[in-house]
Amino acid sequence: MHKWWRHxxxxxxxxxxxxxxxxxxxxxxxxFIVIMLQAASxxxxxxxxxxxxxxxxxxxxxxTLGPAMLIGILSIRRDVRRRSFEWNHSLPVSFFTLLxxxxxxxxxxxxxxxxxxxxxxxxxxxxxxxxxxxxxVHTMQFAVQYxxxxxxxxxxxxxxxxxxxxxxxxxxxFCAWMFGTFFMEIYFISELRxxxxxxxxxxxxxxxxxxxxxxxxxxxxxxxxIQLSRWFVLAFTFLLLTVCLFLLNSKRPTMLKKAGWLGVLxxxxxTAVAAVPYGTLWAERYAQxxxxxxxxxxxxxxxxxxxxxxxxxxxxxxxxxLPNDELRVTAKLTIPTSEISGMRQLPLTLNRMFKLxxxxxxxxxxxxxxxxxxxxxxxxxDAKGGxxxxxxxxxxxxxDFMAGYSNEEFAAYSVGPEVKLEGHMAWxxxxxxxxxxxxxxxxxxxxxxxxxxxxxxxxxxSDGEMKLVVEGYPQxxxxxxxxxxxxxxxxxxxxxxxxxxxxxxxxxFWKEIHRNDLPITIVTTPYLxxxxxxxxxxxxxxxxxxxxxxxxxNSSVEKILYLGQGFDYPQVNHRLILSSNHYxxxxxxxxxxxxxxxxxxxxxxxxxxFEHPERDVxxxxxxxxxxxxxxxxxxxxxxxxxSAYGNLRSVQQLLFKNGSxxxxxxxxxxxxxxxxxxxxxxxxxxxxKELLVQFYRQGLMLPDTERNPALRPEKPxxxxxxxxxxDAMMNVK
Numbered sequence: 080m081h082k083w084w085r086h087x088x089x090x091x092x093x094x095x096x097x098x099x100x101x102x103x104x105x106x107x108x109x110x111f112i113v114i115m116l117q118a119a120s121x122x123x124x125x126x127x128x129x130x131x132x133x134x135x136x137x138x139x140x141x142x143t144l145g146p147a148m149l150i151g152i153l154s155i156r157r158d159v160r161r162r163s164f165e166w167n168h169s170l171p172v173s174f175f176t177l178l179x180x181x182x183x184x185x186x187x188x189x190x191x192x193x194x195x196x197x198x199x200x201x202x203x204x205x206x207x208x209x210x211x212x213x214x215x216v217h218t219m220q221f222a223v224q225y226x227x228x229x230x231x232x233x234x235x236x237x238x239x240x241x242x243x244x245x246x247x248x249x250x251x252x253f254c255a256w257m258f259g260t261f262f263m264e265i266y267f268i269s270e271l272r273x274x275x276x277x278x279x280x281x282x283x284x285x286x287x288x289x290x291x292x293x294x295x296x297x298x299x300x301x302x303x304x305i306q307l308s309r310w311f312v313l314a315f316t317f318l319l320l321t322v323c324l325f326l327l328n329s330k331r332p333t334m335l336k337k338a339g340w341l342g343v344l345x346x347x348x349x350t351a352v353a354a355v356p357y358g359t360l361w362a363e364r365y366a367q368x369x370x371x372x373x374x375x376x377x378x379x380x381x382x383x384x385x386x387x388x389x390x391x392x393x394x395x396x397x398x399x400x401l402p403n404d405e406l407r408v409t410a411k412l413t414i415p416t417s418e419i420s421g422m423r424q425l426p427l428t429l430n431r432m433f434k435l436x437x438x439x440x441x442x443x444x445x446x447x448x449x450x451x452x453x454x455x456x457x458x459x460x461d462a463k464g465g466x467x468x469x470x471x472x473x474x475x476x477x478x479d480f481m482a483g484y485s486n487e488e489f490a491a492y493s494v495g496p497e498v499k500l501e502g503h504m505a506w507x508x509x510x511x512x513x514x515x516x517x518x519x520x521x522x523x524x525x526x527x528x529x530x531x532x533x534x535x536x537x538x539x540x541s542d543g544e545m546k547l548v549v550e551g552y553p554q555x556x557x558x559x560x561x562x563x564x565x566x567x568x569x570x571x572x573x574x575x576x577x578x579x580x581x582x583x584x585x586x587x588f589w590k591e592i593h594r595n596d597l598p599i600t601i602v603t604t605p606y607l608x609x610x611x612x613x614x615x616x617x618x619x620x621x622x623x624x625x626x627x628x629x630x631x632x633n634s635s636v637e638k639i640l641y642l643g644q645g646f647d648y649p650q651v652n653h654r655l656i657l658s659s660n661h662y663x664x665x666x667x668x669x670x671x672x673x674x675x676x677x678x679x680x681x682x683x684x685x686x687x688x689f690e691h692p693e694r695d696v697x698x699x700x701x702x703x704x705x706x707x708x709x710x711x712x713x714x715x716x717x718x719x720x721x722s723a724y725g726n727l728r729s730v731q732q733l734l735f736k737n738g739s740x741x742x743x744x745x746x747x748x749x750x751x752x753x754x755x756x757x758x759x760x761x762x763x764x765x766x767x768k769e770l771l772v773q774f775y776r777q778g779l780m781l782p783d784t785e786r787n788p789a790l791r792p793e794k795p796x797x798x799x800x801x802x803x804x805x806d807a808m809m810n811v812k
Contacts (some may be wrong), residue, residue: 083176090181094185095188103146104192104742107195108192114131115128115203117129122609122613122749123318128204130643130660131293132200132221137282137284138285140259141285144282146358147185147229148232148255150188151237152236152237152240152249152252154237154240155240158165178324182233186226186233189229193222195223196426197415198226201215210296223309227309227313229282231312231315232256234319241323247447259279263280274488275357277308278312292644293660294587295645296642296644296645300489304360307353309443311350311354312409317350318343318349321345321440324342325342348425350737370431374450376453376512377518379517379518380518386514387426387510388510388541389414390414390415391543392466393543393545394411394412394507394546394547394579397410397547397548398549400551402551404493404495405475405476406476406477408471408473409470409472410473410491411470412470413466416466419467423458424458425456426454426455427456428508428510429454429471429509430479432477432478432479435449436473437471438454438456438469442468442470446459454508477493477500477506478494479492479504481531491565496552496554496587497583497585498586499589501583507581511539515533516529517530519540540579543577543579544573545574545581546571550570552570556584557583557585558652559577559582559653560653561573561574561653582652586604586642589602589603590602592612594616594619597618597619599673600678601615601639602640604642622674622677623672624712628765628768629772632678635654636654638654639656640655642660645659647659649669649676650676651681658672671705678701679779679780680781680782683782694797695796698752699748700751700774700779700796700801702728702731703733705729705754708729747798754805755767763809770805770808781793
């Protein structure tokens, strides 16, 4: 042990005696704290501490792995592999002592990078009001990932130094650094979609498909992946060091050759043992994809089947989560017999993740057939009161792997408090045999990818009543229905006359942000809380402005779920707005996006009349609400609107020239904007608002009835009708 300490002290002096190496941890800490202080000083959603730290680690940690590769090679070549130092092979110091001391000292050196970033991140997080235990969870995740990356990189560098005698090893080490941090992601993971290759990436922060970049649905959801991958990396690191030691010992006479071979063999076995559970995890996930691709009931994207659809008047769902994350669900459906008259079998759709345990019709056990998502129940019993009562009991664990259809690796999951169960995943029975999944048709080649049916408008939902009871979750869940009761581990929701497309969302550490003077609550993550308070303050101004002259909003939004990722764009799910920081390109107007959702809903058919605007100007009338807001409240001219707010719908619909269609110069939009501005300048703003409210009551929600035929259609408003009512309101002769 004395020899080990003496050699470690020598390595310390050699490493810290180099001015460049000694200054790198200090420079790294200074750069990190400057970036973090900039993030802490701002209120923007894209400048929160967590996002700033992660963005820094993506590139900064990659840069430190270069010195790790260099120091690992240098430590071996400096004395052990240099010919002028061959005399030290006769010293009574084993290569194990030399190698282990070099490795430990190098790892200690790079731990300074880990320590500085961890301390800075934790202190600034707590100073910004983040709870200490939450800040510590993220700090430790960053720190452990740093250390694991340094461990495997140093071991790889030392093995290269021991196995390659000449100076070309530096070029090979550089290539290994570049490949392990950049090119592996580009070619193997992104292009070839070899998702298990994540584990070989030297900088886990740099993965483009990495959901850890955001607070929600990251570390908690993939804790099993993290644990298994890190055990494999540690075992692989041990294998690299063992082979390195074996190569060094083979350079001089020794009586431990058999022990060396046994050590290498043991390391190989240990690595294989650690690889089995990690490989099994991914094998199970790819088996999910293969099962869908081989299922004949799943249609192709270009040739979906026509479904037999019927209305369900009410759902009564009880969902219970068990400690092992298994979900047990009881779903009761009330179906008017007029909807299913003449049917000998009742078709339903339920996700294959769930195993059916019992099916009853009118309280009698009913035989059924099932393949994939499709369930066919033989009709039994007599309907009472003109309704058929169907009850299904099922259970299963939800972790639906969907690599290839989007940037999301998982389409649905329920792991502890991390929950994303959306209605289009058919986690409760949907009427008819519907297309939850679709597969691609590559011509002469076998189908390769699985897609979601809702992306192609192939799912339909009935309208009616929904009741839902949720039990067993450690944190509250959020849905678009009205929440009637909440107790620890228990929630009850209910709503009437809604589209029966119900989703559940939940996550660890989520927070609710209220204002006493605003009936809207934001649900967000801790590091987005500071920005959310500012966004809610801005939204309060917009809400008050429109509330003054619009008697009542057509939507019933109560909450905004504002997360780092998960939703492509702000959308309304009944009483809930779903919004992601990741997909927002104009953070300053995010409150405007939310307010627009409160005013007009999703407006799924907003761009359907682009080619013939004279036939329907509902979109332009809706844009006039915001045009009035920016003229009255902000005092902006048309030129200022075009230059500073070009992405706003009030500008795009009214002031910009479209360049195509029947009205390429956008004469209709420009004319409507000029009419309104002139009226406002003449002091007739109240008349303008009164006219807009008339059209608002007539219908400006623009539902997408092509993709969702069950939605109530609105009557188009022609430009001629707008002009007639405008003339009547303004008394134009």
